[in-house]
Amino acid sequence: MRKSYIYALLSIAAVIGVIGYFAIDTTEQAPVENEQQLTAADVYWSYTGETGPEQWMNVDSNYEACGRGELQSPINIELKETANQQEAMKLAEQISLNYDQAIFTVENIGHTIEANSTTLENSLLINDKEYKLTGIHFHSPSEHQLNGQYFDMEAHLYHRSEEGEMAIIGLFIESGEENLVLAEMWDEIPANGEEAAKVLKNPVDLQLLLPEQKSVYQYMGSITAPPCTEGVNWFILEQPIEMSDDQINRFSSIFLQNNRPIQELNGRDVYKFNLN
Ligand SMILES: [Zn+2]
Structure with missing residues (x-):
């Protein structure tokens, strides 16, 4: 018994x-795949109106960090307030970039244009841990600010470790020469979400996508769309890359405004160093 x-x-x-x-x-x-894949199928949210950024927290209980989180992104980066130079040098030694080429698919997922890498060969090494590049998407205008200034657009290059930790490289985009590295991707941008993802024919050279100067600002933040998950290691390149007015207009004719407002810094350190 x-x-x-x-x-x-x-x-x-x-x-x-x-x-x-x-x-x-x-x-x-x-919460790991990437910012936009998560949200596309999730509860509806937007950049304006009743389901806009001030309300994200109330749209779904999983989005609580969007309202209550204290390490949120984007932020305004003030050049003269960057933290201790010695610490920054230590960080710089721990980080290296392994970028080559990748074939991307491109699709309109409603909140942005998402380009997914078809290979996991490109990565960012942080303290010997590998963060693989999974995709790139775009915001208009920029999400981060430099000394209180917005740029025309911002690109986010997503990286993920085996454990699901995230690192994002942010590139400011300003009006200038036509961006030839992204030319094919831009030709194939689907105007609406009904169209299937397209596979680009030519690889994107990621080294050539980056600006010449590799000064970066590093800080710990969050993904910038619901669920606003924290613990993201951000690297914002100081020098903007360029796109022609035609390219910028092509994006903003589809997404007039898809940037989250600036979040409180709450005492976080922002480090400046050169990316290798
Ligand atoms: Zn983003």
Whole structure:
């Protein structure tokens, strides 16, 4: 009698354990893929109006960090307030960039244009940990500010470690020469979300996409769209890259405004150093 009672208890515990395992598994997998893939299928939110940034927290209970988080992005980067130079040098030594080429797919996911890498060969190394480049998307105008100034656009290059930690390289974009590295991608931008993802024919040379000067601002923040998950390692290049007015207008004719407002710094350090 007593033995079968113990077996019954053990099997109940096992069932709970299995359920618990899967419950944890799904919730932990959810917030990592990338900012936009997550949200596209999720609860509706927008950049203006009743489901705009001030309301993101209330749109869904999973979006609480958007309102209550204290390490949120984007921020205004003040040049003269960057932190301790020695610390910055230490950080610089821990970081290296392994960029070559990649074929991308391009699609309109409603909140932005998302270009997904078809290879995981490109990466950012932070303290010997590899963060693989998964995709690039765009904001108009920029999300981050430099000395209180916005740029015409901003590109976000997404990287993810095996454990799901995120690192994002941000590139400011300003009006100037036609950007030939992104020319094919721009020709293929789908005007609406009904169109299927297109596979680009030519690889994008990621080294050539970056600006010549590799000064970066590093700080810890969040993804800039719901669910506003924190723990993102941000690297914002100081020198903007260029796009022609035609290219900038092509994007803003589809997304007039898709940038989140500036968030409080809350005492966070911003470091400046050169990316290798
Ligand atoms: Zn973004």
